[in-house]
Amino acid sequence: MLRFSDILRPQVLAYFQTKFQSFLNELPSYLMTACEGIPDGQQQAYLDIIVLLRHRRDDINARVTGLFNEKWQNFQQLAHPPQEQGTPVSALSMDSIGLVGSDELELNVVIETVSTRLLHQADQVITDAFNRLSALLPALKYADQLPFHPKVLLHLVPECFGDNNLSTLQKTVLLKQFSTLLDMREVVSMVGHALEQAEVPVPVVAARVSEDSSFVEEEEPDLVDVLRDIRDLNQKNAGGGSADGKGGSNSSGQVTELNTDPNSPLLxxxxxxxxxxxxxxxxxxxxxxxxxxxxxxxxxxxxxxxxxxxxxxxxxxxxxxxxxxxxxxxxxxxxxxxxxxxxxxxxxxxxxxxxxxxxxxxxxxxxxxxxxxxxxxxxxxxxxxxxxxxxxxxxxxxxxxxxxxxxxxxxxxxxxxxxxxxxxxxxxxxxxxxxxxxxxxxxxxxxxxxxxxxxxxxxxxxxxxMALFVQLLADFNKFYEEQQVRIALIDQRTREAEERRAKAELARSEVQLVLNQKLTGRRLPMAVIRLLQEGWRHVLYLSFLKDGKEAESWRQAVKVVDALIWSMMPVKEDAAWLERLKSVAPKLSNSLKKGLVSVNFDPIKSESLLREIERVHQETIDGLETPVVEILTEDQDVRADGVDRISVDQAVSGADSNVRSVVLPKSELVDLYQGETLPASDKYVQMVKHLKVGAWIEFSATDQLERHKLVARIRSMEKLIFANRRGIKVAEMSQMHLAVEFSQGRARLVDDQPQIIDRALQSxxxxxxxxxx
Structure with a gap:
């Protein structure tokens, strides 16, 4: 247990101090905003807190750290509790049970309420921690004895202001503002890791019934049992029903979903x-x-x-x-x-x-x-x-x-x-x-x-x-279903359009990548560069869009690029190569022509480009020298003395015949996000990775909260497309960008199936x- 405490305490303290400092920094601004629109007499309670904070902040900081350490010391002392004599029920006097002051009760109610809401973020882990630690610490009776329980952390806030005569209203204001900064999900992550690192065992629950099922271990009655028996007896005498709750009946006989056994769970x-x-x-x-x-x-x-x-x-x-x-x-x-x-x-x-x-x-x-x-x-x-x-x-x-x-x-x-x-x-x-x-x-x-x-x-x-609700329910559901069908069609069109756009962008990138790999570093006639960049890139592009990289049509289109480059790289004094060129050139020209025709390339321009290729081939066969240009990528675009390098687009569209080098564009996809990144194992990265299309996300980066629906996930580019409720595209971002937004609290996942009554009853x-x- 001590190892668990040694591991967890400094982590929780650092987290709490960070949140508490943020709370103190933001408190004056929050209080001034809260003063707007309320009577002058009520404003004074808020202004008094600002004055107190200005003069006593160092004392408050010191006190809250001391109180925090005190809670942990109390927790560690549970390992060696003082021996106390139990008080028998018969010796208890009702006169000894005092009433809690109304101010204290009101403050406790606020803490209980806020704590219950925060527990929704942490209930499972805190329950697990309590079960595992209580098996080691018999003196640990309640979950809120754990020093990282939200109720304990909330109690620190009014306590750290000490004896400064703060009213219940002022303490409530402080509590509610601090609770907006407290995220128990961060705390439970620390608790979970500490339980594993300290190797705190999972307890095995021992059966209370012996092998002979007719024998059940008896227990000493406690005060709760006595009071419950008194309450049941009073109910029986007052209502005429049986103490076990079976005396009443439902004449309607329509309850088919509720188990009315009094021993069944209330919810x-x-x-x-x-x-x-x-x-x-x-x-x-x-x-x-x-x-x-x-x-x-x-x-x-x-x-x-x-x-x-x-x-x-x-x-x-x-x-x-x-x-x-x-x-x-x-x-x-x-x-x-x-x-x-x-x-x-x-x-x-x-x-x-x-x-x-x-x-x-x-x-x-x-x-x-x-x-x-x-x-x-x-x-x-x-x-x-x-x-x-x-x-x-x-x-x-x-x-x-x-x-x-x-x-x-x-x-x-x-x-x-x-x-x-x-x-x-x-x-x-x-x-x-x-x-x-x-x-x-x-x-x-x-x-x-x-x-x-x-x-x-x-x-x-x-x-x-109640028939009014039946009528309104049928009418509203019909309307809403029609709306959903219309929006689903819009979402589908948006999704298809974005997927086509992404595939086209990927195809352009892949085509440029192939051309860069084949051409970079070579010295080739301008006619070859012009034909590939102006004409043949369309053949590659449509082949990728239609069939993808694994198709035979794509491989054949790339082979034509290889053959064309080969035909422009003569091997000096090699008669065999020359004879082969004479045989290949007509076939290559025919393949180029068929490819350009298949993509409906401009016939006049196509004829011009093919004549240029045939002229270069003939010059090579005749042993004539053909002017060439050096081909570089943007990464190699370093200007040398006397050498003017221009982009390939300028070169193929211009009439300048003195171009000595051209620069090919980069082939990589444009990254939507250039900011902070998270490791692949991060929980927010994993959450975004498994986010389903149709999920609603609330963004709070601007002054106004905005809710967008995820309508498309482009996995090839790790891109997410968002639309509003009417199906209109409003944003796109990378998966990493959204994961960072989640981690920074600027985005949160909205429950898009809110059975609001069920959730309220459960709470x-x-x-x-x-x-x-």
Missing amino acids: QTTTTGGIVVDPARLVQQAAHFAQISQSVASVPLMPQNIFPLAQEQLIATTELMTRLSKLQDIQPLTPVAVNADIPSVAEVREHIRGQLQNDEDTVEMIGQKDTDIINLVSAMFDYILDDQDLPTAMKALIGRLQIPMLKVALLDDQFFKTEKHPARLLLNSLAKAGVGWDEKAQASDILYKKIEETVFKILTDFSSD VVGGLNQLTA
């Missing part, structure tokens, strides 16, 4: 990958909603300042539905382009609380079952409105559906129990359609208008009839399970 995955949950069973965990949802914590569903002698009165679900309908009627129906405000979950809950009567005689309360469902929906929408895969405009529209979805959940428990509920399917479809939203063109975008029309239809027409119920564990 279940269906055969199609969907997420279902029974909200009735959440009563066991209702107390934890405030710890996973900031909105539930800040706005409880009960009136404030209740009069001491007021009589509590529960409002029926039907009356609650009537009041929610009144709130639904005042939801904005203006386009997002006009009003982009996103109704927060806390604001919606405040509206609900505001409708509860509270005077000296009566205080209205919402029933526990209805409260649990509203809390679940609130926590779910907290996740949805914080989901980075949803564009801002989409969040603004979905945020307006909070009241209708609350009504759906209260009216029909199938909303959570089955993934096929029409309201749930419709919300998922709207979120999926909004992934590639072009924010800049939303006012004129027909998809945006259709989503907006659907949302407004729900707000104006939904009362209690909410997963958070509850972690807290109760």
Whole structure:
């Protein structure tokens, strides 16, 4: 364990210090921006932090490093914990259990919420580390005892500011800003490597049941067991149901996807990958909603300042539905382009609380079952409105559906129990359609208008009839499928055009490469260079495009180049070579003519070039000297005294007969990217290598986030082609360039199949399970 700590601690410390310095550097600018548009009285809380940072930054830096080291020392001490006497349950007094202060509770809720979100990046590795280390350290009871747990790292932020009288609001501002810089994926990579280097073993879970299956090892009851038994007894006495949860029944008989066994997991995955949950069973965990949802914590569903002698009165679900309908009627129906405000979950809950009567005689309360469902929906929408895969405009529209979805959940428990509920399917479809939203063109975008029309239809027409969602779902899916077919055709045309362009570029490069290899360094008559560069290169180019390098047509075209060069390189005093030239020249001329005709080369120019070749051949046979030029590439283009070297294109198009040397162009493909590179084994390089066509990427290199879809991958050139949602090409880049963008945080992969309800439920119920564990 100590070796593991010695390996990991300096790595995490260096990473944390880097992020913390960036946090302190960016904090004044962030706070000044946050001050814009808020009342002067509220601005002072932000400005006080800037003043504190200016005067105490060195102390803060020193304190945070000391606190970090202290967390690691506490972790290392788990290897030798002090011997303590356990306290029997019977000796515990309820008077000894103190209440946490409201400010501390609020701050803990923020840390729990942010930590839960960060854990999505690290949950698997941290769980693995906890299991492996807890097998070696019996004193390690909880994952958040690990010094690299996000909750521990987040706690360091308010603690490092010391006793400076910061309010809960100020500490919350600091925490949320720091959390935007903290990327747990980098930390878990260090943890994984350290576990392997330190050779921390994977524990083997021992069976708790003996060979005789009728015997199970008994355990001492603990406080949690006692409290759970008390809770179950109270539920039985209050509700008349059985303590094991089997007393209730569902008269509809329509729940076919949810396992209602009380011993089954609270959150279940269906055969199609969907997420279902029974909200009735959440009563066991209702107390934890405030710890996973900031909105539930800040706005409880009960009136404030209740009069001491007021009589509590529960409002029926039907009356609650009537009041929610009144709130639904005042939801904005203006386009997002006009009003982009996103109704927060806390604001919606405040509206609900505001409708509860509270005077000296009566205080209205919402029933526990209805409260649990509203809390679940609130926590779910907290996740949805914080989901980075949803564009801002989409969040603004979905945020307006909070009241209708609350009504759906209260009216029909199938909303959570089955993934096929029409309201749930419709919300998922709207979120999926909004992934590639072009924010800049939303006012004129027909998809945006259709989503907006659907949302407004729900707000104006939904009362209690679920048939509306069935109708809207069918209508929207038909529209979206037609859109997808049209966009798929555009994507296909873009892909084919780009592949043709890439193949043409590759063919030009390959042809020039062959000519450079055959001609460089030789001294040949200008007629040969002119024929190859002006005419025969087209024969090679079309042969490559049509059949590729492995085809017989390509090999024959290259052989003609070899034969032509051979015929222009006489062997002095070799009668046999001369006799062979007399035999080959007519055949070679005929092959050249046929090749030029096959590519529809200009007949007049073709005749002129072939006459020049025949003239040179005749001069060679007659023993006459023919003027020649030296052939170089761009890399050899070093001008010598008195020697004027020009490009081959200038030479073949000009009439100057005194050219003594020509320069051939380079044959390599133009590299799209000239910046930083990563090793082939890098995880981002591998991720880009396996990226599928159709994936959405969000780029943040500019001031505005932009989302592009990968529509083509040109593997021969390692080039990627991107288009917007309407199928219009917007960018191209190399695979390495995209990998670097990923590594620098300027690009991220967007989930293009966002089953938003499933992901929200998984996050909410997963958070509850972690807290109760």
